[in-house]
Amino acid sequence: xxxxxxxxxxxxxxxxxxxxxxxxxxxxxxxxxxxxxxxxxxxxxxxxxxxxxxxxxxxxxxxxxxxxxxxxxxxxxxxxxxxxxxxxxxxxxxxxxxxxxxxxxxxxxxxxxxxxxxxxxxxxxxxxxxxxxxxxxxxxxxxxxxxxxxxxxxxxxxxxxxxxxxxxxxxxxxxxxxxxxxxxxxxxxxxxxxxxxxxxxxxxxxxxxxxxxxxxxxxxxxxxxxxxxxxxxxxxxxxxxxxxxxxxxxxxxxxxxxxxxxxxxxxxxxxxxxxxxxxxxxxxxxxxxxxxxxxxxxxxxxxxxxxxxxxxxxxxxxxxxxxxxx
Numbered sequence: 599x600x601x602x603x604x605x606x607x608x609x610x611x612x613x614x615x616x617x618x619x620x621x622x623x624x625x626x627x628x629x630x631x632x633x634x635x636x637x638x639x640x641x642x643x644x645x646x647x648x649x650x651x652x653x654x655x656x657x658x659x660x661x662x663x664x665x666x667x668x669x670x671x672x673x674x675x676x677x678x679x680x681x682x683x684x685x686x687x688x689x690x691x692x693x694x695x696x697x698x699x700x701x702x703x704x705x706x707x708x709x710x711x712x713x714x715x716x717x718x719x720x721x722x723x724x725x726x727x728x729x730x731x732x733x734x735x736x737x738x739x740x741x742x743x744x745x746x747x748x749x750x751x752x753x754x755x756x757x758x759x760x761x762x763x764x765x766x767x768x769x770x771x772x773x774x775x776x777x778x779x780x781x782x783x784x785x786x787x788x789x790x791x792x793x794x795x796x797x798x799x800x801x802x803x804x805x806x807x808x809x810x811x812x813x814x815x816x817x818x819x820x821x822x823x824x825x826x827x828x829x830x831x832x833x834x835x836x837x838x839x840x841x842x843x844x845x846x847x848x849x850x851x852x853x854x855x856x857x858x859x860x861x862x863x864x865x866x867x868x869x870x871x872x873x874x875x876x877x878x879x880x881x882x883x884x885x886x887x888x889x890x891x892x893x894x895x896x897x898x899x900x901x902x903x904x905x906x907x908x909x910x911x912x913x914x915x916x917x918x919x920x921x922x923x924x
Contacts, residue, residue, distance in 0.1 A: 599628075600635045601650040606796035607875075608789035611839065612779030614660050616737055617667075620774075626667040627731050627903060630654060633672050633679070637720040638703075638710060654896060656799050659882035668906075670899035672727070677907035681914060682719075682726040685752055688759060689722055693751060697721050698744050725749040728771055730907045735774040746773040760917040767913055781839050784813050786832035799875070800882060806875065810868050815860045816853070826853045826860075833863055840870035 599613065620626050630653060632646045639645055650671065662669060672678055694700065695718070704712050721744075728736055728749050736746050753768035761767055782788060783795030790796065797806050813833055816826035828834035828850050837846050845866055852858030885892055915921040 599653065600631045601646050601653045602635050602639060603645070603649055603791045604798050604800060605653055605656045606789055606791065606798045608779060608781055608783070608796065609656075610660060610799060610878075611781045612739075613776075614657065614662070616776040617657075618661050620737060621663060621666040624735070627733070628657065628662060628667050628669050629675075629727070629903070630671045631727070633723065634720060637714075637716045637723075638707060638712065640714070640716065641710075651892070652800065655882055655885050655892065658885050658892070658895070659799070659878050664895045664899060668899050668902045669896065670903040671896060674900040675730075675904045675907050677730055677904065677911045678723070678726050680911060681730050681907075682723045684914065684918070685722055685726055685756070686719060688755060689752060693748060694718050694721060697748060699741065721745045721748050722752070725752045729753055729768045730910050731903075732767075732769055732910060733771050734769050735772050737774045737776045739776060739778055743773045743775070746771060756917075764917075767910075767917055780835070782832060782835050784809055784832060786814070786835070797871070797875075799878060803872065803876060803879070806871060807868060810864050810871065811861065813864065815863075819853075819856075819860060822859045823856050825856045828853050833860070833867060836867050837863075840867060840874075 599609070605614075617626070617628060630650050632650060635646050636643060654669070657669065658664075700718065700721075703717075724745050725748060728746075729752070736742075736749070738746060750770040753766075753770050756768055757766040783790060783793055784797070785793065785795045787793055787795060797809060810833075814831075815833055816828070816830040818824060818830065819826040828837075831853070834849070834853075837849055841849065849858070849863050849866065853863065912921065
């Protein structure tokens with residue numbers, strides 16, 4: 599995950615809950631992708647320092663456990679960069695230019711100068727991130743499947759060029775498609791800090807409460823006595839995620855008949871948000887107060903990741919006949 603801002607409920611529902619399940623069934627490597635953050639924010643690197651530790655605290659607060667997964671910082675394992683460099687020598691430029699997200703993001707981020715190799719080549723850095731741990735699966739959403747396919751092609755090409763007559767060094771990892779979050783932002787659009795429509799994992803409960811109470815609702819409900827349509831209301835999308843079937847039936851009936859007001863509807867949602875978020879925020883406060891322990895967890899994760907990465911790079915150098923023992 600790229601440390602480019604404070605984590606919000608969309609990150610929790612869309613990514614972190616999937617990670618919580620995966621750490622129970624797989625050997626997982628979860629890292630703060632600080633180099634990846636620089637592919638779009640190279641002119642503003644201080645954003646990484648401002649957010650990286652807060653992001654790692656959020657991971658631990660929601661339940662990512664160092665006993666079950668390797669948690670580390672990308673740039674603390676320089677072998678990622680070495681493997682990326684070696685891959686760049688053998689990867690055709692056309693492979694990078696055809697990655698769908700390349701042109702899409704250039705259009706979406708017009709305000710940034712993205713005519714750099716770092717931006718063009720970030721899917722190749724992703725390939726190095728994956729293959730250096732000889733991973734056989736990568737948890738992604740559908741938009742990232744082309745990146746995993748590129749990784750498979752890079753693995754195939756390396757094995758063909760440098761492992762002839764030997765077992766393949768790199769597996770061709772599968773895209774492990776994860777359930778997509780159906781949680782929108784507070785205004786019905788995608789939850790994003792750039793839209794100012796998020797509920798942050800670290801914010802105070804009073805802030806969350808105020809945000810929910812001022813959420814826009816069905817514009818047809820001008821007065822309390824006006825009937826509404828839940829399908830036209832962003833609050834209803836949250837009820838689909840958080841509320842029970844019985845509660846949703848109550849909300850639908852009350853909204854369409856004007857039997858309940860919008861504040862009553864929101865009070866039901868707030869009850870569920872408080873149940874989920876307050877324990878996370880309490881754990882977050884405990885972890886933040888023990889910075890030395892946090893640093894030890896990440897230091898140990900960095901060491902575990904680097905041991906694995908170093909073993910892979912030894913094999914890579916031998917495959918390239920670049921292992922010089924003097």
